[in-house]
Amino acid sequence: MGKDLETGSDDTSPGRAEGPSDDKHEEDARPLHQPSKRQGYIEWIQDHFNWTWFTCTQSTGGVAIVLSECPKRFHGLDAIGTFVFILNIVIFLSFNALLITRWVTKPSTIRKCFTTPPECLLYGAWWLSLATIMMCTQRYGGPHCGPWLDVAMRVCFWFYAACSFLSTTAQFIVIGHYTANFRLGSNSGVLLTVLHAMLTGTVASVVASTQPPHQRVPILIAGIGFQGYGWILSMLYMGHIMGWILENGWPPLNARPGLFMLVGTSGYTITVLLGSARSIPIGYGYFATHPSAPEVLTIVADWSSVFLWIFTFWAFCVALFISLADMFVRRPHPPGLPLTTNMMYNNIWWASIFGNVGFTIGTIYLGQDFESEVVLWVSTVMVALLVVMWVVNLVAMGKAIVVSMFLRPEVKLG
Numbered sequence: 001m002g003k004d005l006e007t008g009s010d011d012t013s014p015g016r017a018e019g020p021s022d023d024k025h026e027e028d029a030r031p032l033h034q035p036s037k038r039q040g041y042i043e044w045i046q047d048h049f050n051w052t053w054f055t056c057t058q059s060t061g062g063v064a065i066v067l068s069e070c071p072k073r074f075h076g077l078d079a080i081g082t083f084v085f086i087l088n089i090v091i092f093l094s095f096n097a098l099l100i101t102r103w104v105t106k107p108s109t110i111r112k113c114f115t116t117p118p119e120c121l122l123y124g125a126w127w128l129s130l131a132t133i134m135m136c137t138q139r140y141g142g143p144h145c146g147p148w149l150d151v152a153m154r155v156c157f158w159f160y161a162a163c164s165f166l167s168t169t170a171q172f173i174v175i176g177h178y179t180a181n182f183r184l185g186s187n188s189g190v191l192l193t194v195l196h197a198m199l200t201g202t203v204a205s206v207v208a209s210t211q212p213p214h215q216r217v218p219i220l221i222a223g224i225g226f227q228g229y230g231w232i233l234s235m236l237y238m239g240h241i242m243g244w245i246l247e248n249g250w251p252p253l254n255a256r257p258g259l260f261m262l263v264g265t266s267g268y269t270i271t272v273l274l275g276s277a278r279s280i281p282i283g284y285g286y287f288a289t290h291p292s293a294p295e296v297l298t299i300v301a302d303w304s305s306v307f308l309w310i311f312t313f314w315a316f317c318v319a320l321f322i323s324l325a326d327m328f329v330r331r332p333h334p335p336g337l338p339l340t341t342n343m344m345y346n347n348i349w350w351a352s353i354f355g356n357v358g359f360t361i362g363t364i365y366l367g368q369d370f371e372s373e374v375v376l377w378v379s380t381v382m383v384a385l386l387v388v389m390w391v392v393n394l395v396a397m398g399k400a401i402v403v404s405m406f407l408r409p410e411v412k413l414g
Contacts, residue, residue: 029089044405046106048412049098053348054191056397057095059131060088062357063390068139070397072380075120078140085136090127102343108303114171115178122187123171127164127196128354130311134160135206135230142210150210154219157200161222168233186251188246188258188351190237195264198230202268202358205275213281220276226273230318235263258348259319260355270305270362274369277301302369305362312359323352345396347413360386383400 022253103110113119134156141149171193199227208216241262250256277298280287289291329344360382367375397413404411 007086024074038406038409042101042105044409046109047101047305047402047409049095049102050119051122051125052119052347052413053095053098054092054346055122055131055354056393057088057092058125058132059350059353059357059390059393060084061129061136062354063386064088064136065132065139065387066357066360066364066383068136069361070380070383071160071367071376082140083388085133087141089133092133096116107193113357115174118181118187118189119177120171120179121187122192124192124194127160128192128199129169129197131160133201134203138206138210145251146337153207154215156227157203157219158222160203161200161226164200164226168194168197168230169365184250185312186255188241188255188261189348191234191261191265192243194230194233194237195261195268197226198234198265198268199248201225201227201272202275204365205272205279208276208279215286216279216281217285220279223272227269231265231269238265250325251325253343254322254346255345255348257319258375259322260316260351262315262355263312263319264355264358266308267358267360267362268292269358270308270312270382271358271365273301273305274362274365278365298369302366305366309362309366312362316359319352319355338405344411345400345413347397349393351404353393354387356382356386 012234015106058325064081064084067077067084115124130135134153138153138309175193204219204226208223211219241259245251245327251259277294280294280297281293306357363375363379363382367379399413400413404413
């Protein structure tokens with residue numbers, strides 16, 4: 001039985017394309033020219049805004065990161081990446097203002113957002129957004145700032161590492177206590193309860209590259225440790241999700257893009273292994289005692305990443321096929337396009353961006369390490385497709401906000 005991201009309701013048909021209930025599907029199918037009673041702005045924020053909105057900022061930050069890593073570059077690409085980075089900061093601050101508005105005007109939502117599923121599962125999106133902002137700051141600010149930025153990023157990294165560990169631990173305990181009767185089903189949002197801890201490894205691989213050797217080694221060690229911690233927990237959740245799909249069929253249509261989060265679990269692991277190997281301080285400490293260690297670890301990272309890449313690609317193919325199946329239906333009565341979609345936008349669509357960011361960066365690193373022009377061109381195409389999907393999601397989200405705010409307040413984004 002599938003869980004709708006907003007209601008947590010069941011879907012008993014294995015391959016069913018509709019939402020969680022026929023009544024809701026009929027309600028969502030109403031023409032847009034039949035407006036419902038419009039809510040006030042504050043009431044709308046209280047009723048509609050939640051943690052799922054931060055999946056937009058985590059994905060926008062991810063797009064800025066892949067633009068900085070794109071192997072085939074052109075004049076102006078850095079400017080585009082910088083624009084996306086700044087835009088992400090603006091959106092992130094705006095979302096925080098909306099979140100605070102919701103809490104201040106309706107204090108009961110503070111407890112609700114941390115203890116009521118499925119919203120409480122998406123709390124990690126806030127931390128993931130912060131992680132992408134940190135990595136973008138290093139990528140885009142590093143070449144233009146002095147040594148002070150390295151110190152600031154080092155402090156931010158250790159703060160993020162401590163908070164992400166405490167957050168995932170507390171969240172697991174709180175969710176286990178308050179959601180005893182919640183059936184997880186195929187809700188891939190549960191991965192966000194550990195992915196922000198896993199991203200500590202990704203942040204470490206980015207931040208460590210400019211740190212002095214005596215600071216770099218502890219950061220790399222922490223990054224690898226956090227990556228293992230997050231990846232193991234993600235595999236446990238992934239096993240549950242895949243087993244549920246085999247027993248009960250595909251998730252509800254609007255929740256299917258969330259399966260791309262499965263791609264990110266191993267995609268970011270590849271990125272951390274390869275990125276950390278590149279940041280090893282040769283001739284310092286452990287690596288001075290074991291002079292061959294940097295070369296050995298680089299080789300291990302390369303081939304371990306190849307080992308994981310095929311699995312990541314398989315997860316991508318599964319998520320892509322299930323998401324596309326039943327998405328389009330034939331129009332019963334032309335004129336117009338012969339096909340139309342019966343999938344309505346919700347914030348889980350952003351998983352199609354963020355889940356594939358790690359996969360794309362890992363593919364770029366593999367192409368560079370194995371000196372393969374074919375892989376580098378493939379990864380460049382992957383970057384371009386991510387940007388296209390980011391624009392599509394941004395437009396769809398903007399349209400959904402307008403419809404929900406001014407025409408149909410019963411429509412929720414997450």
